[in-house]
Amino acid sequence: MRVYIETYGCTRNRADAEIMEALLLNAGYELSNLDSADYVIVNTCAVKDPTEHHMRRRIKELLDGGKKVIVTGCLPHVNLKAIDGRVSGILGVKSIDRIVDAIELAERGERLVEIEQRSIDKLSLPRLLSGGVAFVVPIGEGCLNACTYCATRFARGVLKSYRPELIVKWVKEALAKGYREIQLSSEDNGCYGFDIGTNLAELLDELTAIDGDFRIRIGMANPNHVIKYVDDLVEAYLDEKIYKFLHLPVQSGDNRILKLMVRNYTVEEFEDVVNTFRRKIPDLNLNTDIIVGFPGEDEDAFQNTVELVKRVKPDKINVSRYSPRPGTIAARMKNQVVGWRAKERSRYLHRLRLSISYEINKKLVGREVEVLTHGQGKKGGIEGRTMNYKDIIIPDGPVGEFVRVRVEKATATYLLGTPLF
Structure with a gap:
């Protein structure tokens, strides 16, 4: 079969x-x-x-x-x-x-x-390690938030963090199979461990103590949880095995909209987390998510989001147009934003994002950087990641290796470089 x-x-x-x-x-x-x-x-x-x-x-x-x-x-x-x-x-x-x-x-x-919400520990199940450069390690399932627009929580449920010893076991097994990049994944890495008496910073300390030359990419973490232990998390990030990459979704630059979303943080708290990271990690690659057209988002609220983007200057913004999902509170809210207006705002933010991304990437031209090569690029050449997880393409080179590269050219979405071997 x-x-x-x-x-x-x-x-x-x-x-x-x-x-x-x-x-x-x-x-x-x-x-x-x-x-x-x-x-x-x-x-x-x-x-x-x-x-x-x-x-x-x-x-x-x-x-x-x-x-x-x-x-x-x-x-x-x-x-x-x-x-x-x-x-x-x-x-x-x-x-x-x-x-x-x-x-x-x-x-x-x-x-x-x-489709019942059973309790299974997925790290205790077998898994196919088919080889490659990057290996995904789930560190938990579910979350502690109740965002009014989110339907994913209906699927993944309330937070269940996996035990650190099982995570360490899978990381060691992946490294033994030749993987060089470990991607820590969950619905919200920021609240990892809150249900079992630990947190992401403590987990990272255990993982970076593992022998080997590898890198860890940390997936999305929500600001309302990260702010509770941000100093410890930044210290963990300083280890050379951690990519200097932070995916911190803000969703809106307007506190009234954040309250309607039930995001449980303010714009000011989001900026505090960003500034705390940037003080210690100047080359931080900041990614964020923004939803435009959320119910009740008027022109003033959208402009507040625009001003936040101009102040914070994220390296990348994942812009989404709000779409109502079955069973969510937001789907029943009044003041739904008409589609054409949400599309207009999305396009504006996307253009702004590309402009900011290009200005940031342009500053890297001429620099020598360390790159972990991943494999054949979609547009030819070998694709890799810098140590702050910028996408870079080189003409040729070994796959799954760390190489020195000089950045020759920048675009808004990726870099072009020459290997120095």
């Missing part, structure tokens, strides 16, 4: 896919390409309305093409009714350990649908 897994969305979904791959291989199934697969597992994302529509179209396309489909991921939790009734099984994010059961039942003409 041949199975193909098609994964969408975040790095958490990638890690879930590798767990399912290992479970299937251990049960005697063959992992194949799409064309020859007997079953296709669609590991879905449903963070935004357009993403959900894409998932629905893709599932229908596969079914119409004669494929047997099992749906996993976030979509079953966010909008179960959106899933085509012809699928052979549906598993929630905390039921992926039953993927073999789902196929076996489907073969007998039965359909397994399980």
Whole structure:
């Protein structure tokens, strides 16, 4: 029996896919390409309305093409009714350990649908380490926030942090397999450990003590949690094994909108975290997220966001247009912003973001930097990451190695360099 897994969305979904791959291989199934697969597992994302529509179209396309489909991921939790009734099984994010059961039942003409919030420790499950440069290590699942626009929490639930010793074990195993970059992932890395008496800074101290020449990329962390231990976290970041990369989502530059979102921090607190990091880490690569067109966002609120961006000057902004998600409080709010206005604001912020990013990247031209090479770039050459996680392309070079590079050219989204070997 041949199975193909098609994964969408975040790095958490990638890690879930590798767990399912290992479970299937251990049960005697063959992992194949799409064309020859007997079953296709669609590991879905449903963070935004357009993403959900894409998932629905893709599932229908596969079914119409004669494929047997099992749906996993976030979509079953966010909008179960959106899933085509012809699928052979549906598993929630905390039921992926039953993927073999789902196929076996489907073969007998039965359909397994399980989306309950079970308690499973995914780091205790097997996982396929297929090789490469970067390895995703989930450090927890769920979060402590209740953002009014978010449907992901319906899928991932309340925070469950994984034990530090299991995280260390997986990092060591990945390094032994030749991986050079460890990506720490969860719905909110900022609150890691709050439920088990520790925090992200303490975890990083354990991970950087592991022998080997490798780098750690820390995923998204929300400001309301980071501010509680920001000094300790900055100290942990100073270790050479940590990429100087901070993904700190602000979502809005207006305190009234942040309150409507129930983000539990102010613009001023967000800036305090940024300034605390930048005082110790001048080359910090700051990424943030902004939602435009949230219900009640008037012109003054949007301008406050623009002014925040001009003050803070993030290296990158992930700009999203607000889209109502099923079951969320924000979907029922009055003063929904019309689509054309949200699109207009999104375009303006995107242009501003590119301008700021280019000015920051341009200052790197002529500098020599250390780069971890990742592999073939989409536009040719070898793609790599600098030690503050800037994307850089060099003409040629070894993959999975640290190389010295001179930055020759900058764009708003990546750098071009020459290796110095």
